[in-house]
Amino acid sequence: MSLFSLEGKVALITGSTKGIGKAIAERMAEQGASVVISSRNQDACDEVAAVITARGHKALGIACNINHKDQLHQLVDKTKAALGKIDVLVCNAALNPFFGKSQDIPDEAFDKIMHANIGSVHRLCQLVIPGIAESGGGAVVIISSIGGLKGTDALGAYAISKAADMQIARNLAVEWGPKNVRVNCIAPGLVRTDFAKALWENPDIYAATVKNYPLRRIGEPDEIAGAAVFLASQAGSFTTGQTLVIDGGGTIAS
Numbered sequence: 426m427s428l429f430s431l432e433g434k435v436a437l438i439t440g441s442t443k444g445i446g447k448a449i450a451e452r453m454a455e456q457g458a459s460v461v462i463s464s465r466n467q468d469a470c471d472e473v474a475a476v477i478t479a480r481g482h483k484a485l486g487i488a489c490n491i492n493h494k495d496q497l498h499q500l501v502d503k504t505k506a507a508l509g510k511i512d513v514l515v516c517n518a519a520l521n522p523f524f525g526k527s528q529d530i531p532d533e534a535f536d537k538i539m540h541a542n543i544g545s546v547h548r549l550c551q552l553v554i555p556g557i558a559e560s561g562g563g564a565v566v567i568i569s570s571i572g573g574l575k576g577t578d579a580l581g582a583y584a585i586s587k588a589a590d591m592q593i594a595r596n597l598a599v600e601w602g603p604k605n606v607r608v609n610c611i612a613p614g615l616v617r618t619d620f621a622k623a624l625w626e627n628p629d630i631y632a633a634t635v636k637n638y639p640l641r642r643i644g645e646p647d648e649i650a651g652a653a654v655f656l657a658s659q660a661g662s663f664t665t666g667q668t669l670v671i672d673g674g675g676t677i678a679s
Contacts, residue, residue, distance in 0.1 A: 609667050
């Protein structure tokens with residue numbers, strides 16, 4: 426069996442109807458996992474799940490707004506009811522309603538970022554990890570950002586939330602390692618997604634960004650998905666508590 430095989434595994438991926446989350450779901454399905462597609466819109470979830478199923482893989486759509494704890498509970502319960510277990514949790518869904526200096530961010534936007542980006546990861550891990558441990562182990566992959574590693578004058582609260590992701594991974598890796606549950610982060614640089622469109626569609630921002638990337642380009646969703654498959658599979662079985670930076674070399678050159 427391939428080191429990267431996810432045959433027989435169930436993977437729950439939040440924010441997986443587009444961008445990085447969708448790419449992760451598609452690639453995990455290709456490796457044999459039954460994937461749960463989740464975002465706020467059920468029709469969007471069903472559409473992506475149908476495409477994956479049409480390719481001969483296993484997928485199920487379950488809508489969930491990560492801002493609501495009761496919906497997180499329902500997401501986990503429905504996944505277990507339909508597929509029996511969860512082996513892999515990918516926390517990808519996040520938001521950033523404010524672009525600008527920390528001094529100017531409204532309280533409402535700050536609280537919303539913290540509640541969604543930190544709170545939902547914490548709550549989902551509380552709900553899912555005990556079951557992963559009971560079934561013999563598995564993996565959690567949290568999609569963070571290089572914003573959590575660097576200072577910023579425009580993404581302050583978002584960057585704080587992404588730094589917190591890295592600490593959540595370290596804490597939970599220590600807590601759950603003895604039960605064979607591995608918890609890691611991926612910290613992408615600028616990737617061509619709708620979420621980051623305001624950055625890569627702006628010619629000035631794009632040019633300034635890629636100028637500092639040794640590869641002289643931004644990333645594509647699949648280039649993050651491959652790392653998620655690695656961390657979820659046997660290939661990553663001795664990797665835990667880490668933050669894997671995938672940024673075209675941006676953080677080492679700027």
